[in-house]
Amino acid sequence: MPHVVDRRGFLRGTALTMGALAMGPAFWKQALAQSPATPGVGPYGPLGAADPLGIALPQGFSSRLIAAAGTPVLGTTYVWPPFPDGAATFAQPDGGYVLTVNSEIPAVGGVSSVSFDRDGRVTGARRILANTSTNCGGGSTPWGTWLSCEEIDTGRVWECDPLGAQRAVVRPALGVFTHEAAVVDPVGKRLYMTEDEGDSGFYRFTPDRYPDLSAGILEIATPGRGETIRWVPVPDPLFQRGTPTRRQVPESLKFQRGEGMWFDTGVVYFTSTRDDRVWAYECATERLALLYDGVAIGPQAPLKDPDAICVHAPSGDLFVGEDADDLQVVLVTAQREVAPFLQLSGPLHGAETEIAGVTFDPSGRRLYFSSQRGGVATGMTFEVTGPFRAPASPSSALPPSMTGPVPLAVRAKPAARVATVRRDGLLVSVDADRPGTYAVRLVARVGGRTVTLATARRTVTAAGTFRVRARVPEQARATLARLRARRTEAQIVVTTGRRRATRPIELTRAA
Structure with a gap:
């Protein structure tokens, strides 16, 4: 419905x-x-x-x-x-x-x-x-x-x-x-x-x-x-x-x-x-x-x-x-x-x-x-x-609850070709909500279990957005090669401490 x-x-x-x-x-x-x-x-x-x-x-x-x-x-x-x-x-x-x-x-x-x-x-x-x-x-x-x-x-x-x-x-x-x-x-x-x-x-x-x-x-x-x-x-x-x-x-x-x-x-x-x-x-x-x-x-x-x-x-x-x-x-x-x-x-x-x-x-x-x-x-x-208003006054302070950083989030294209990921990795944007080390993983269900297909790690000293390319480790190359379906549902997972953000992505093969 x-x-x-x-x-x-x-x-x-x-x-x-x-x-x-x-x-x-x-x-x-x-x-x-x-x-x-x-x-x-x-x-x-x-x-x-x-x-x-x-x-x-x-x-x-x-x-x-x-x-x-x-x-x-x-x-x-x-x-x-x-x-x-x-x-x-x-x-x-x-x-x-x-x-x-x-x-x-x-x-x-x-x-x-x-x-x-x-x-x-x-x-x-x-x-x-x-x-x-x-x-x-x-x-x-x-x-x-x-x-x-x-x-x-x-x-x-x-x-x-x-x-x-x-x-x-x-x-x-x-x-x-x-x-x-x-x-x-x-x-x-x-x-x-x-x-x-x-x-x-x-x-x-x-x-x-x-x-x-x-x-x-x-x-x-x-x-x-x-x-x-x-x-x-x-x-x-x-x-x-x-x-x-x-x-x-x-x-x-x-x-x-x-x-x-x-x-x-x-x-x-x-x-x-x-x-x-x-x-x-x-x-x-x-x-x-x-x-x-x-x-x-x-x-x-x-x-x-x-x-x-x-x-x-x-x-x-x-x-x-x-x-x-x-x-x-x-x-x-x-x-x-x-x-x-x-x-x-x-x-x-x-x-x-x-x-x-x-x-x-x-x-x-x-x-x-x-x-x-x-x-x-x-x-x-x-x-x-007529007299349209000038920019808002900078003295109008935000409530204390509104002054925190942007929430942790991850962004990437909705789909990626398996061959491209295997060769070049996967480009990911991360909205970091605070300083720290951020781990990025591309995961998918293959053969009934969850496997990691690409990884990256970045340490930042301040909140903000950074881009990182998750690379395919040697042990995952064979797994990627075995993906025969035209479309495989996967997920990008970003973790830092106990916090995490995810984003779905499709891994595609040419017809």
Whole structure:
């Protein structure tokens, strides 16, 4: 039976240990140590009256229309396509930036981009992807491309040049399913993806040769020990045998319409719309935490139907757009205060619209978003400027319980070839939680007993992450040679004193 992520079951499994997560920025460590999230007016105060564009903002902020579907982008001749959706910005060498925006039109899809100079003036616009379908969310990559996701049963991810100078490339290895959004973890060298279905999966992709996305292993999240996730390979990632990827691993976790995603400082934030939740997944420790639960707050919850999400880098605040409800962009602060930042209303924003593509320019001074079916029912894209917050104050000390080191953890690729391990050993990353000597072993069940196939040892003088290559001792070479199965389940075990951490890994042979 699939594991549907319901509130009570999840909280029972995790015991709400969010305060123990090493969640990146110090302000999120502090935020996660507090519970519950509390509705408030936020750091910018209450919303004022709606402006002529139908946007209500706090005092000191203003909006402008960048583009409306069916009409030229501000200051250009490029006609903006309907149904604008997922978006991101990309810094340029001249100090300007480029805004990429998906188009969620069935059977037409595509992506457009708008160029701005360093002062926010529009300098050009163009189409960078065409002839796709229902391009919904996506994500930026550290190497400067835009991943555009098709939200259809046979949806794929397209990697796009933000300026359109190079032809977009489809990336089927990332899976064929109802794609919503994607993010990249540059440290772990992996991608994470959401799926917009009522029983959607949470996916991870490990490229064979990062950052090349043409080949790799697609996995889906399943319950691990405690609050951790266990990643299991998707048997048919290309959806060639008729079973959707989300149903190919029966024990996979099921989210109620996975939507927007954002990566920041080792954490993947994502939303599930149907149950009003925001999640935080820590890549290094593979732990999942429930960051915001609108159902638990009740009818007065300021954030419902969460969809697009982004982090305002200078302050660390989360900005979340609503798919429906009362059409707000809602702010979640480090103090766990949840408050509306803007709201759409009036004849330009009817009942069919939603807030999409919430993102900041690289400086964090300008917020972009779309009213997907605003205007004449086909979409409008806006910019908001004003006194966005500066970095969080360093004087806001953490609780004593939050000052400990990152928990002991081990990381490695989910699979390795037997021949490669035998020849080169196995590269492993260890998050050391304190000074000491760390022993690394690769173990597997062979012939009814547990055997050690590779070992390494490292002594460190401080907590932190180190990499080590576990080598195959002479007496284990013959054992590796006897592994005839195409896939052998193994485990990486790290011990130091009485503490240990483990990670599953598959040893594979060529067909």
